[in-house]
Amino acid sequence: MKRIIGIALTALLFGAGAAAAQDYPARNLTWIVPQNPGGAIDTLARIFATAMGKELGQDIIVENRPGAGTTIGMQAVADAPPDGYLLVVAPQSSLAIAPLTVPSAGYDPVADFAPVYSFANVSIGLVASAKLGVTTLKELVDYAKAHPGELNYASGGLGTGSHFAAAAFASYAGIAQGTVHIPYEGGGQATVAVAAGESQFYLGPIAGSMLGLIESKQIIPLAVTGDARMSALPDVPTFAEAGLPEYNQLSWYGLLAPAGTPPDIVAKLNAAGNAAAKTPEVIKALAAQGIDPTENTPEEFAKQIEGDVAIFRKLVDDKVVVLEPAEPAKP
Numbered sequence: 293m294k295r296i297i298g299i300a301l302t303a304l305l306f307g308a309g310a311a312a313a314q315d316y317p318a319r320n321l322t323w324i325v326p327q328n329p330g331g332a333i334d335t336l337a338r339i340f341a342t343a344m345g346k347e348l349g350q351d352i353i354v355e356n357r358p359g360a361g362t363t364i365g366m367q368a369v370a371d372a373p374p375d376g377y378l379l380v381v382a383p384q385s386s387l388a389i390a391p392l393t394v395p396s397a398g399y400d401p402v403a404d405f406a407p408v409y410s411f412a413n414v415s416i417g418l419v420a421s422a423k424l425g426v427t428t429l430k431e432l433v434d435y436a437k438a439h440p441g442e443l444n445y446a447s448g449g450l451g452t453g454s455h456f457a458a459a460a461f462a463s464y465a466g467i468a469q470g471t472v473h474i475p476y477e478g479g480g481q482a483t484v485a486v487a488a489g490e491s492q493f494y495l496g497p498i499a500g501s502m503l504g505l506i507e508s509k510q511i512i513p514l515a516v517t518g519d520a521r522m523s524a525l526p527d528v529p530t531f532a533e534a535g536l537p538e539y540n541q542l543s544w545y546g547l548l549a550p551a552g553t554p555p556d557i558v559a560k561l562n563a564a565g566n567a568a569a570k571t572p573e574v575i576k577a578l579a580a581q582g583i584d585p586t587e588n589t590p591e592e593f594a595k596q597i598e599g600d601v602a603i604f605r606k607l608v609d610d611k612v613v614v615l616e617p618a619e620p621a622k623p
Contacts, residue, residue: 322352374554443470
């Protein structure tokens with residue numbers, strides 16, 4: 293009797309889920325951005341919210357819910373009903389880094405979310421202060437080796453994506469012992485500090501305000517990650533071309549739903565994302581941010597997340613990334 297009841301209940305729930313997926317979306321959606329307004333991820337979320345809303349036939353409301361290293365917004369979606377109406381637009385760091393660095397994160401980056409669509413793979417760029425006088429990756433590495441302890445590298449804060457990116461680069465380049473990490477309150481402050489010569493180099497997504505500092509020649513781009521050069525910076529070599537093929541980490545921003553969201557709903561959202569990325573409006577808006585559109589499936593996005601979670605965990609376990617502040621170097 294219990295088995296019959298169980299089978300009947302499962303069939304009832306499956307039928308309800310299938311019906312919900314078929315009618316989805318029947319009302320407006322809300323996307324949580326776990327950072328303050330105005331940043332790269334907020335801009336990207338609003339670009340796609342407008343375009344995907346048109347594809348889905350419903351408005352998508354973008355709500356900023358920052359705090360605790362993005363974990364407040366992430367946790368809100370992890371705990372939400374898996375019906376496709378509350379999702380999160382997350383940076384790579386919210387999945388691969390925050391659970392390692394924020395003890396109160398309260399979510400599992402793989403088990404608690406259903407990956408939907410990766411909006412963009414963004415090249416990570418190595419930029420140096422124009423005041424340092426180096427113009428190539430080799431020149432920066434040679435300078436660091438010849439002047440141990442004299443170079444500061446900036447990040448957007450302890451345990452942020454830019455911290456992990458720079459620490460990994462320093463390790464691969466063999467200059468980890470000769471450079472000092474200086475955390476700032478956000479990537480914007482970090483890049484301004486490099487432009488001013490307060491810190492000497494920075495690694496982070498090449499998009500938005502960083503492109504403006506490059507155009508004004510206050511910071512010098514030395515290399516970018518990825519298998520090909522950026523369309524926005526065609527004269528800047530990849531790390532492989534510049535002599536460091538081991539370093540090829542990309543940053544990304546993506547849309548995630550709570551775990552347990554029906555696959556049909558995930559598929560419908562993914563299709564809307566891929567369709568939106570091909571519209572002239574989105575292509576133009578992304579180009580203004582220095583970003584090329586992408587096409588991907590939920591399964592591909594999930595694999596990318598799982599791989600990055602493993603990579604970043606190893607960086608902490610191997611003490612490549614040290615989550616403690618240091619005294620700045622005095623160049």
